């Protein structure tokens with residue numbers, strides 16, 4: 001869920017990212033850079049950075065805004081320094097894993113999750129595992145617990161029974177314990193008891209994010225989210241060294257122990273990452289301002305992960321270079337794509353990162369700034385996978401996350417719901433207003449959706465459809481072509497005039513009246 005500029009990277013850089021993440025499930029090969037540049041223009045950067053200028057301005061004119069605001073100079077070695085910050089070992093092992101999924105079910109008490117059901121949480125955890133290439137769930141165990149906050153999560157008897165079952169599973173290589181975050185001592189004890197590596201949801205989601213992050217901002221955000229893990233690993237390493245009498249020793253002449261040096265290095269790394277992120281964020285904000293000045297209406301497409309946001313944008317824009325994938329968190333970078341509505345009005349669709357219920361907190365914190373752009377859009381489209389058994393719960397998590405973004409009230413009130421994957425539910429029709437059923441995959445219901453989008457965008461942006469009489473000899477007609485969307489021109493030759501139907505913003509209409517006051 002988050003917005004950022006998809007930078008066009010040199011090919012070598014892309015292949016390095018892919019190589020670093022061998023565990024990602026069969027992601028289709030990245031298209032060559034020029035294609036990617038077309039598919040993933042950054043917010044507002046509609047000329048693309050070296051991307052060949054496929055902007056909504058089909059007339060090939062350059063935007064006015066570009067020169068008006070100075071771009072902040074990036075320090076020369078910024079990119080190199082960022083690459084250095086991003087260099088670290090993957091958090092999960094490479095290669096195939098045979099996983100036992102253990103889901104602690106809290107049946108009662110304050111720890112009982114609201115709204116969710118064990119089967120759904122289990123299905124979601126299984127989907128997370130399946131997202132990683134070569135990983136499979138060989139056994140799923142839903143294990144009751146009254147004490148999820150205790151060090152070992154389960155009561156003594158339950159844990160013994162669980163350990164026996166896990167130890168009895170042939171060929172097991174890891175356990176995915178479906179808790180948000182596990183402390184290092186818990187992890188160590190469980191690994192010792194079960195004889196395989198144990199991961200929590202934070203680690204698994206983080207690894208998926210790491211594999212899917214493409215842009216500098218997304219990669220830096222993952223690196224920031226990774227720091228708590230590095231800190232707890234450090235404690236672990238130091239405890240081990242201490243056992244051998246090494247961890248608390250002073251490094252010769254420095255007056256600092258190994259632990260202190262490592263902590264200082266991590267702190268310095270955090271400061272550098274935050275600084276680099278700030279720099280990229282300021283750039284994004286600048287691009288956003290420029291985009292707003294260009295006055296293309298912006299439609300943010302949000303929704304639960306895997307609901308079909310990217311597929312819908314591909315269908316609405318006809319941009320075949322956009323790559324949807326049957327994978328959780330396929331989209332990690334917010335990208336902008338130009339499309340046109342029935343009246344030929346150009347809108348920018350922002351593809352965003354998907355929501356997940358119980359997304360680990362530090363990941364939310366690391367990525368939340370990229371959702372800033374949603375707050376600046378003119379309309380939000382909430383895509384829902386209505387074929388999903390827990391579609392209502394997914395809707396509730398998305399709405400609660402949207403409320404958390406403190407969006408302007410009119411934007412929140414005007415959310416348009418798109419009920420996607422209707423092809424999987426023959427005869428489906430949405431209940432309630434402001435909702436439309438579509439199949440983004442099969443292209444069903446898209447014309448109705450575009451018409452609805454157009455109405456909603458006109459309402460939200462104060463644009464109007466007007467028919468203006470202009471003199472053919474004067475500059476009005478070409479001015480309108482530049483500053484508004486011309487829908488129709490009816491020439492009245494005997495009078496030397498034309499009736500021009502346009503979609504025009506309030507400010508452009510004001511300018512028109514001032515320039516041509518007859």
Ligand SMILES: Nc1nc2c(ncn2[C@@H]2O[C@H](COP(=O)(O)OP(=O)(O)OP(=O)(O)O)[C@@H](O)[C@H]2O)c(=O)[nH]1
Nearest residue numbers: 306307308309310311325326329330331354440441
């Ligand atoms: N049957 C059916 N499948 C669809 C439809 N729309 C999308 N899908 C499939 O759903 C899967 C996810 O689609 P995406 O468009 O990548 O979903 P997303 O919401 O962008 O996912 P993330 O970026 O991971 O959050 C893909 O396998 C799509 O082919 C639809 O209308 N019908």
Ligand SMILES: [Mg+2]
Nearest residue numbers: 309310330331
């Ligand atoms: Mg997507």
